[in-house]
Amino acid sequence: xxxxxxxxxxxxxxxxxxxxxxxxxxxxxxxxxxxxxxxxxxxxxxxxxxxxxxxxxxxxxxxxxxxxxxxxxxxxxxxxxxxxxxxxxxxxxxxxxxxxxxxxxxxxxxxxxxxxxxxxxxxxxxxxxxxxxx
Amino acid sequence: xxxxxxxxxxxxxxxxxxxxxxxxxxxxxxxxxxxxxxxxxxxxxxxxxxxxxxxxxxxxxxxxxxxxxxxxxxxxxxxxxxxxxxxxxxxxxxxxxxxxxxxxxxxxxxxxxxxxxxxxxxxxxxxxxxxxxxxxxxxxxxxxxxxxxxxxxxxxxxxxxxxxxxxxxxxxxxxxxxxxxxxxxxxxxxxxxxxxxxxxxxxxxxxxxxxxxxxxxxxxxxxxxxxxxxxxxxxxxxxxxxxxxxxxxxxxxxxxxxxxxxxxxxxxxxxxxxxxxxxxxxxxxxxxxxxxxxxxxxxxxxxxxxxxxxxxxxxxxxxxxxxxxxxxxxxxxxxxxxxxxxxxxxxxxxxxxxxxxxxxxxxxxxxxxxxxxxxxxxxxxxxxxxxxxxxxxxxxxxxxxxxxxxxxxxxxxxxxxxxxxxxxxxxxxxxxxxxxxxxxxxxxxxxxxxxxxxxxxxxxxxxxxxxxxxxxxxxxxxxxxxxxxxxxxxxxxxxxxxxxxxxxxxxxxxxxxxxxxxxxxxxxxxxxxxxxxxxxxxxxxxxxxxxxxxxxxxxxxxxxx
Numbered sequence: 098x099x100x101x102x103x104x105x106x107x108x109x110x111x112x113x114x115x116x117x118x119x120x121x122x123x124x125x126x127x128x129x130x131x132x133x134x135x136x137x138x139x140x141x142x143x144x145x146x147x148x149x150x151x152x153x154x155x156x157x158x159x160x161x162x163x164x165x166x167x168x169x170x171x172x173x174x175x176x177x178x179x180x181x182x183x184x185x186x187x188x189x190x191x192x193x194x195x196x197x198x199x200x201x202x203x204x205x206x207x208x209x210x211x212x213x214x215x216x217x218x219x220x221x222x223x224x225x226x227x228x229x230x231x
Numbered sequence: 232x233x234x235x236x237x238x239x240x241x242x243x244x245x246x247x248x249x250x251x252x253x254x255x256x257x258x259x260x261x262x263x264x265x266x267x268x269x270x271x272x273x274x275x276x277x278x279x280x281x282x283x284x285x286x287x288x289x290x291x292x293x294x295x296x297x298x299x300x301x302x303x304x305x306x307x308x309x310x311x312x313x314x315x316x317x318x319x320x321x322x323x324x325x326x327x328x329x330x331x332x333x334x335x336x337x338x339x340x341x342x343x344x345x346x347x348x349x350x351x352x353x354x355x356x357x358x359x360x361x362x363x364x365x366x367x368x369x370x371x372x373x374x375x376x377x378x379x380x381x382x383x384x385x386x387x388x389x390x391x392x393x394x395x396x397x398x399x400x401x402x403x404x405x406x407x408x409x410x411x412x413x414x415x416x417x418x419x420x421x422x423x424x425x426x427x428x429x430x431x432x433x434x435x436x437x438x439x440x441x442x443x444x445x446x447x448x449x450x451x452x453x454x455x456x457x458x459x460x461x462x463x464x465x466x467x468x469x470x471x472x473x474x475x476x477x478x479x480x481x482x483x484x485x486x487x488x489x490x491x492x493x494x495x496x497x498x499x500x501x502x503x504x505x506x507x508x509x510x511x512x513x514x515x516x517x518x519x520x521x522x523x524x525x526x527x528x529x530x531x532x533x534x535x536x537x538x539x540x541x542x543x544x545x546x547x548x549x550x551x552x553x554x555x556x557x558x559x560x561x562x563x564x565x566x567x568x569x570x571x572x573x574x575x576x577x578x579x580x581x582x583x584x585x586x587x588x589x590x591x592x593x594x595x596x597x598x599x600x601x602x603x604x605x606x607x608x609x610x611x612x613x614x615x616x617x618x619x620x621x622x623x624x625x626x627x628x629x630x631x632x633x634x635x636x637x638x639x640x641x642x643x644x645x646x647x648x649x650x651x652x653x654x655x656x657x658x659x660x661x662x663x664x665x666x667x668x669x670x671x672x673x674x675x676x677x678x679x680x681x682x683x684x685x686x687x688x689x690x691x692x693x694x695x696x697x698x699x700x701x702x703x704x705x706x707x708x709x710x711x712x713x714x715x716x717x718x719x720x721x722x723x724x725x726x727x728x729x730x731x732x733x734x735x736x737x738x739x740x741x742x743x744x745x746x747x748x749x750x751x752x753x754x755x756x757x758x759x760x761x762x763x764x765x766x767x768x769x770x771x772x773x774x775x776x777x778x779x780x781x782x783x784x785x786x787x788x789x790x791x792x
Contacts, residue, residue, distance in 0.1 A: 114436060116679070134792040161367050162366050192605075193714040194571075211571035
């Protein structure tokens, strides 16, 4: 088993709010994870990098308000490739509390909206990775 | 402003006061503003003894414009209530704009969707239209959309701000000009603003498949040259250096103004290189600033910025026309100061920031809605934000006298202190080769990231207080209102509009014009005349931006972690 948790950080579509993703990337790096900062990707390219790089976690940063459709499409693409159980899928950005349940139902393992702290994000990701590895 | 004897007396009295009031400890304890300026517990004439009223402050509407750009300010003309708004489809946004107009808004401002911002069309195979169309703003990629947006609105009397950046600024402005002309408002009379700000699309925010910064500078200057220098649209502000968007990334008030002014300097230099005189275009260089958390620092920032801009234009660029020298700006209250927790607290936050903008002498103002930490604003929330401005304008009396804080020992001292720090930081950017070079090298991104991380840490460690985050927290995170949702059917509406447009327009003519645009780009000509024709013929933003990308290639953004 790998020692370090490997994470790929992705922005889908045209949404270019970049400080969220760079900040969380740094937080994860400082917490000892290996972070692949992939930036703008399509769903297909993001999944193929995730596979090639054998990551544990895929992080989607969505600040456009379109977190539900993007997450749904991403999960569908993972399911088609029978890869959903291979990765922990986490979503961060401007996500209202009202959408958290819907995202969880769609298949997001971790959801980090405004006000999430660095500790919360790191702890949650570590727990999810642990569960997945068992 | 005071004679030496007075200052000596005041100094002596202050020592006694410190002694008597038991202020020994407090007198030596500084508090620090978000820009890192150390603040004493009290200020006296001693702190501004070097200030020369006529030289440094003077009257409103008089050089160096510290007290405001117009002699009568709000007594003659209140600031414009201009709410940034757009979502779903042009028709739905048109309804929201009418509601805002009925609520007392006095200027329009179009928030465009990501496709419009980026220069692509809903039928482009490289984008997911269902997800992107109308999600963060109104889709305006062709003349049909803009026609629907302004339908039955009094655009001959009320100015419109088009909030899009150099990638699509020329094309969207051309589209608007065509629509205005068709609605009986000729170019000579059309009033409004295009944001057209390189920094916004490169550091405040980033765009996928962007152009190299020097190409964006070229496009931005094409619009300024056409509208202002060539006098084709003399009432249009072809650029609005949007320091607001940089500030939102976490930088401080000093950095905000220094980023904006060094950016403006690069545009000035480019236009001078093209052979124009400073007075041919400087009168229409406008700004869009932030009103952030620290009340007095923000007010001092506006006053200092006007003074620096006036002196820069006169001393360095030898501007003669007073209109070239005044720094006019729109203000937006700080979205980054809003919290998802206890959202109603955002109402007083915004009101206080709006008051800063007004006491600082803004020309137009957007107040954020309380729900904007989590969604686009609901109708109810946005109306409350408009009313907030109206309370300041009509009830408080703060507009009755101009620059009422002038002469405050603290405000005048802080204005001078901020001014010095802005000039120093501008020098630092200049040593990086100026704004555009520092952008291309990634230096500016580094400064932004550093500032953002520092602010996150300050909040996490409690050095900065945010109600609801690290002070007066409540465990209940239930939202007390239903978040606004955009219309999921927007993509279908827009695709249909596009199919119809492509059928109706003269495609042959557009192909010829697109070839002419390719030649303009290759030969480094001003693209505006060709794009004006293209948009009038029904070309799309995606077609125009597609030519830029084809001829100039894509910029690999210097962002890494």
